[in-house]
Amino acid sequence: MNISTSEKLFNEAKQYIPGGVNSPVRAFKSVGGNPIFMQRGEGSKIFDVDGNEYIEYIGSWGPHLFGHNPPFIKQALLNAIENGTSFGAPTELEVQMAKLITELVPSIEMVRMVNSGTEATMSAIRAARGYTGKEKFIKFEGCYHGHGDFFLIKAGSGALTFGVPTSPGVTKGNAADTLIADFNNIDSVKQLVKANKGEIAAVIIEAVVGNMGTVPVSDSFIKELRTICDEEKIVLIFDEVMTGFRLSQGGAQEVLGVKPDLSTFGKIIGGGLPVGAYGGKKEIMEMVSPAGPVYQAGTLSGNPLAMSAGLAALTEIKTHPEVYKLLEEKSAYLENGWKENIKNLGKNFQINRIGSMMTLFFTEEKVTDYNSAITSDATLYGKYFHGMLNRGIYLPPAQYEALFVSTAHSKEDLDKSIKANYEALKEIA
Numbered sequence: 001m002n003i004s005t006s007e008k009l010f011n012e013a014k015q016y017i018p019g020g021v022n023s024p025v026r027a028f029k030s031v032g033g034n035p036i037f038m039q040r041g042e043g044s045k046i047f048d049v050d051g052n053e054y055i056e057y058i059g060s061w062g063p064h065l066f067g068h069n070p071p072f073i074k075q076a077l078l079n080a081i082e083n084g085t086s087f088g089a090p091t092e093l094e095v096q097m098a099k100l101i102t103e104l105v106p107s108i109e110m111v112r113m114v115n116s117g118t119e120a121t122m123s124a125i126r127a128a129r130g131y132t133g134k135e136k137f138i139k140f141e142g143c144y145h146g147h148g149d150f151f152l153i154k155a156g157s158g159a160l161t162f163g164v165p166t167s168p169g170v171t172k173g174n175a176a177d178t179l180i181a182d183f184n185n186i187d188s189v190k191q192l193v194k195a196n197k198g199e200i201a202a203v204i205i206e207a208v209v210g211n212m213g214t215v216p217v218s219d220s221f222i223k224e225l226r227t228i229c230d231e232e233k234i235v236l237i238f239d240e241v242m243t244g245f246r247l248s249q250g251g252a253q254e255v256l257g258v259k260p261d262l263s264t265f266g267k268i269i270g271g272g273l274p275v276g277a278y279g280g281k282k283e284i285m286e287m288v289s290p291a292g293p294v295y296q297a298g299t300l301s302g303n304p305l306a307m308s309a310g311l312a313a314l315t316e317i318k319t320h321p322e323v324y325k326l327l328e329e330k331s332a333y334l335e336n337g338w339k340e341n342i343k344n345l346g347k348n349f350q351i352n353r354i355g356s357m358m359t360l361f362f363t364e365e366k367v368t369d370y371n372s373a374i375t376s377d378a379t380l381y382g383k384y385f386h387g388m389l390n391r392g393i394y395l396p397p398a399q400y401e402a403l404f405v406s407t408a409h410s411k412e413d414l415d416k417s418i419k420a421n422y423e424a425l426k427e428i429a
């Protein structure tokens with residue numbers, strides 16, 4: 001039997017890279033089979049090393065709001081590279097970037113650029129701790145904030161017991177400062193705040209969740225959360241690494257009408273290059289060095305190539321605010337097509353969608369939090385994923401992820417994806 005180039009490369013990769021990949025979800029572990037090695041992306045399509053083409057809905061896990069390799073980002077990079085790749089000294093591009101972010105996101109008065117979403121969330125927690133002089137923070141079960149030690153914690157057996165590390169290498173000491181609440185459950189927050197009175201520096205939340213699959217936040221929950229943080233002088237952090245510039249110019253906070261004290265960004269903000277950012281209230285951000293005593297640094301932070309790509313993406317967003325209407329139309333079209341298919345096949349699977357983020361959950365239960373999300377049949381998702389892949393549609397290789405629609409998805413792409421969805425569901429269900 002002929003072995004594919006992807007398989008050959010994966011076998012070789014496994015000898016030199018842990019698990020053959022540089023980020024675990026790429027390895028297809030939760031859907032089975034071997035990962036596909038990519039060669040090129042253009043618009044809504046990616047092309048693998050064996051000459052196959054796919055309509056894809058990952059967009060590099062979020063950055064590609066405009067599809068792969070849009071001409072205005074490519075040109076910005078080509079222009080920037082003429083001047084060199086990195087100086088380790090300030091550039092005008094960084095000033096332009098910071099100004100543009102504060103313009104697009106009203107809650108951001110000051111912003112610091114970093115190199116990934118993980119770095120942004122770690123640094124935001126440090127700034128909140130430095131600002132409040134308190135050490136504990138609350139996160140929500142099922143929300144993902146990158147791989148910083150103190151985020152890799154899940155709830156213990158009871159609501160008020162200590163959290164437990166989800167990864168070897170994370171210490172009990174880290175777990176002790178991380179309090180876990182239930183998403184969309186304000187009582188779980190109130191209990192933790194009461195039991196840890198005066199000790200909580202921050203609450204961090206994906207205000208619209210992508211990382212347990214797409215899960216919307218309830219309006220009353222997020223407003224009450226804001227009120228509790230105000231009353232208890234807790235820094236409210238919205239992790240908008242995924243939702244920032246995807247749901248609207250101003251991110252989830254604009255859609256929800258709730259202003260956090262700090263926000264974190266990544267993905268779209270880098271236009272496909274490795275970038276993150278954290279920012280918010282001036283009085284908190286001025287705690288960060290060298291303005292203040294909270295140390296945080298980065299050799300390549302604000303890198304001119306990364307800033308150029310990010311600036312090109314954000315400038316496109318600023319000058320074309322209608323992209324969000326377009327994304328909503330395309331995404332609603334896909335959602336309705338899939339919902340129709342599910343109904344026609346006599347199934348009751350759940351679809352959650354907010355703007356261009358969407359997840360098909362293989363459960364009949366309404367998905368509103370972690371506990372309802374995990375009622376999904378992940379094995380069935382794996383079969384569905386491969387059914388779609390065989391029909392030229394590349395979805396996230398894991399149930400608990402959001403798929404992303406881009407402005408580059410054409411009606412023809414969406415129609416093909418709706419037809420493939422029907423056939424793949426029929427095959428497995």
Ligand SMILES: *Cc1c(COP(=O)(O)O)cnc(C)c1O
Binds near residue numbers: 116146
């Ligand atoms: C992707 C993501 C992160 C981590 O960003 P990286 O760039 O992968 O480190 C953090 N928070 C959220 C909400 C994310 O979606």
